[in-house]
Each structure stands twice: as C-alpha cells, then as structure tokens.
Amino acid sequence: MTAVPIAGHRSNAVTATIREVDGRRVGWFRIAGGRHHGAIGEAGGDAAERLVRLATDLGFPVVGVLDTSGAELGEGVVGLHAWGRLARAFADASGVVPTVLVVVGACVSGPALLLGLVDHVVMTTNGFAYVSGPDSVAEFTGIDVSRVALGGAPTHDRRTGVTTFVVEDEAHADAAVAHLLDYLPSNHLEDPPWYASDDPVDRDCARAAAAVPDRANASYDMRVVIEDIVDATSFFELRAAYAPNLTTGLARLDGRPVGVVANQPRQRAGTIDIEASRKAARFVQWCDAFNLPLVTFVDTPGFEPGKDLEWRGMIRHGAELVHAYAAATVPRLCVVVRKAYGGAYIVMDSKRLGSDWCVAWPCAEIAVMGAPGAVQILHGRKLAAVDDEDARREQQVALERDYEDRFSNPYVAAERGFVDEVVDPADTRRALAAALDRLATKREHAMPRAHSNSPL
Numbered sequence: 001m002t003a004v005p006i007a008g009h010r011s012n013a014v015t016a017t018i019r020e021v022d023g024r025r026v027g028w029f030r031i032a033g034g035r036h037h038g039a040i041g042e043a044g045g046d047a048a049e050r051l052v053r054l055a056t057d058l059g060f061p062v063v064g065v066l067d068t069s070g071a072e073l074g075e076g077v078v079g080l081h082a083w084g085r086l087a088r089a090f091a092d093a094s095g096v097v098p099t100v101l102v103v104v105g106a107c108v109s110g111p112a113l114l115l116g117l118v119d120h121v122v123m124t125t126n127g128f129a130y131v132s133g134p135d136s137v138a139e140f141t142g143i144d145v146s147r148v149a150l151g152g153a154p155t156h157d158r159r160t161g162v163t164t165f166v167v168e169d170e171a172h173a174d175a176a177v178a179h180l181l182d183y184l185p186s187n188h189l190e191d192p193p194w195y196a197s198d199d200p201v202d203r204d205c206a207r208a209a210a211a212v213p214d215r216a217n218a219s220y221d222m223r224v225v226i227e228d229i230v231d232a233t234s235f236f237e238l239r240a241a242y243a244p245n246l247t248t249g250l251a252r253l254d255g256r257p258v259g260v261v262a263n264q265p266r267q268r269a270g271t272i273d274i275e276a277s278r279k280a281a282r283f284v285q286w287c288d289a290f291n292l293p294l295v296t297f298v299d300t301p302g303f304e305p306g307k308d309l310e311w312r313g314m315i316r317h318g319a320e321l322v323h324a325y326a327a328a329t330v331p332r333l334c335v336v337v338r339k340a341y342g343g344a345y346i347v348m349d350s351k352r353l354g355s356d357w358c359v360a361w362p363c364a365e366i367a368v369m370g371a372p373g374a375v376q377i378l379h380g381r382k383l384a385a386v387d388d389e390d391a392r393r394e395q396q397v398a399l400e401r402d403y404e405d406r407f408s409n410p411y412v413a414a415e416r417g418f419v420d421e422v423v424d425p426a427d428t429r430r431a432l433a434a435a436l437d438r439l440a441t442k443r444e445h446a447m448p449r450a451h452s453n454s455p456l
Helices: 042-058 077-093 110-116 134-141 147-151 153-160 170-181 206-211 222-229 274-289 307-311 314-327 342-347 371-384 389-408 410-415 425-438
Strands: 014-021 024-031 062-068 099-108 120-124 128-130 165-167 236-238 246-253 256-263 294-300 332-341 357-360 365-367
Touching: 014 042, 014 170, 024 042, 042 062, 042 077, 062 110, 062 170, 077 110, 099 110, 099 170, 110 128, 120 153, 120 170, 128 147, 134 147, 147 153, 153 165, 165 170, 206 222, 206 425, 222 246, 222 256, 222 294, 222 425, 246 274, 246 425, 256 274, 274 294, 274 314, 294 342, 307 314, 314 342, 332 342, 332 425, 357 410, 357 425, 365 371, 365 389, 365 410, 371 389, 389 410
Parallel strands: 024 062, 062 099, 099 120, 099 128, 120 165, 256 294, 294 332, 332 357, 332 365
Antiparallel strands: 014 024, 236 246, 246 256
C-alpha cells in the first residue's frame, strides 16, 4: 500500500500519512524540521490531530515520530492550543487503538506531555524530553543540570519509566514499533493476532523448574522461568530498566499473545515498591484494554518497607495495582512460583481478587508472612523465656515447621479454594495453555457508569 497523505502539506514541520506496517494499516505522523525545529503550529497540529482521529475512527494503530521544540512561538497562544488539540485526540484514542510515540531528538515543553498520554514511547539514544528545560531549572532552583541528565533517554529509561525502549537510531525504532504491534490487535474490538507455534504445547519446562533455588531466600532470574514456559523466543520485555524488581512483557502461549507480569527476585528480592506498583498497574490496564490475557508469576516477600515510600504514597500507588487487576476483564492466570506473602500476594492477581485460574508450585509458600517472622510475633515471649540457647533454637525451628505445615504450604491454600491446582513445575506450560484455551471465550460485562475513579 502506498502511503496516503492526510491534510496535504499545510505544514513544513508535520507530515501525516496512512501506511502499512507488516500488512497492517497504521496512522503515521512525523513532527520535525520546518522553520523552528519541529515547532507545532495551528496547521501542523491540525494535520496530526486529523490523522489521530481518523485512525481512531477507522480502528487502526497510531504512531508518531517527534523531534519538536514545542509550540510555535510565532503563533502565540494559537500554537499552545495546537498541541492541546492533539493531546485531546490522543486521550480520545486511549484504549481504543494502540498508540506509540517515537522521540528521535527533542520533545520539550507542553508537547512532552503527549508522551504520558500514549501507550508506549520509544526513544533513540540522542533523544531527550522535558517539560521545563535546564535554563528554567537553574533559574528557579539554582541547580545546573544538563538536558541529558534532566530528560535524556537513560533518565526516562531507568528513572521515570516514560520510555518503553531505548534504541540506537530511528531505523531500530521502526523495527521495535513493528515488533510491538505484532502482538496487538488493531483496535479494542479485535482479538490479538494468533499464530501457529512450532513450540510443542505439551513439552516439559525443565529449565524453569531448575531455575528456582531450594533456599527460599536465594536469588534467581524470573525471566528464565518465563522464557521456558511461554513459546520459544516469544517473550518481549517492556520497560526492562524501570522498576526492575517487577517484570512486564508480551509473549505467546501456544500461539496466543499474552501479557506477562512477574516479580523479579533478582532485584530487591522481588519486593513491590511504588515504581513497581505503577509499572504493573499501567501494564495490566493496557493489556485489558486490548484483550490480552494476563499471566502473572508470583514470588514476593511483600511490599518494600520504608518511611520514604510511605510518605510518597505507597498506599495510594499500591492501590493502583489492586484496582487494575480487580477491574481487568480479560482471562487472568496466576502461577505462585515460590513466596507469596501478605498484601503483596493479594495484589499479584490472587484468586479472590478475581483471577480466573490460580496454580502453585509445590515449593510455594502462601501466607501472611514467612514462618520466622510469624513465629516471633506469635511465640516471641514463649521463646524468650527459654534460657538455654540451643533449646530455644530447637523450639523455634519446631514452631516454624509447624507454622509452615499449618499455614504456608500450597496444599492448605488449595483446600481452602485459594489455589485451583498444585502443579509440577515441569507441567506449568501445558497447564497454562489448557487453562487459556478454556478461558478464550470469557466475557465480562462492566457496570453501567461513566468510568471508575481509579487511584491514579
């Protein structure tokens, strides 16, 4: 298909076309060049807005490439409204069609906020984005900062989570966008594309089973588990550098695209902090919008403690993840790999939060907390009264073993209906695929309302 221009050539800084990407129609615009380094004026803003609205109405994804200095100063307040209209178009497209922005240079001032409105952002290594630049920061705070430190690709990759990927150049950005879209439907009314898989659905997951250490406090890479369970080479991690204690990504399971959420014991022991909660909540909500089933892998000792985290709103941000999972209507599968303690266990798509199918490995520990901490709370005074150190240690070990037998093991959880099945780790792939096949026709009807009031 030849690229079809939209809104003619009204602006030297903005081009808008409908083109094909891997056989799929995509609305594609570019804001760059012109008289003032991609400044957005009325004509350019109108062209980009019309492209976004047309793609939304026709039901195909939107991709924008940005190298912009902001609003066109020569047009005064009209330039401000130009990007404001584009922002509203993206807000209307949200959850209707996939939206992606690619930053290949500058993206500053008001238009930088567009990056927060879309599903995913790709930045080249020389890209940078900020609302207030280094000069403004220095004038207001007295602190000198470079544009790279303030809003360069590494900053948004690791600290802010604005970017989904950082790539070398625009050619690599195009490839990343095409790969991302390959997992997604064109709009919210379609199912994700299914491809026949060469990976046998009934194969054993020996590598996943071997990856998890026997010791409950030993570290390992959860990505090894994920990659062995999903279709070979299909796991596509998103926002890998941001909040690395929680992993999100796309994969295929027996050819079906799924969204993957997993605690990462290799980072901060897999605890959940503010950034991890926000990262997962945004991802879960996005998967739900575009009909991607969710597969959650749990191994977390709890929420990360800390005064700073509580002061910054751990309650509110932790609730974002609770809300996202509870509101999700797509098929939801959960695997408790090892530790599942306290409130963190509940927010990781537990059974009573609405998970459709929850299984646990035999080594899983599902409890309010770990046995040592629980024993100290329940029997601390009793143990303190034992004068002999060896006898005290022996009694503590016995109490911990009793606690594990009575409360922590997955068979107790299964008896009470909190786990649907305890599976052999090697059987996880076939069990997940069978459950996903059963749930493929799941439909839920939302309550009539304008929208929920999520804890943003």
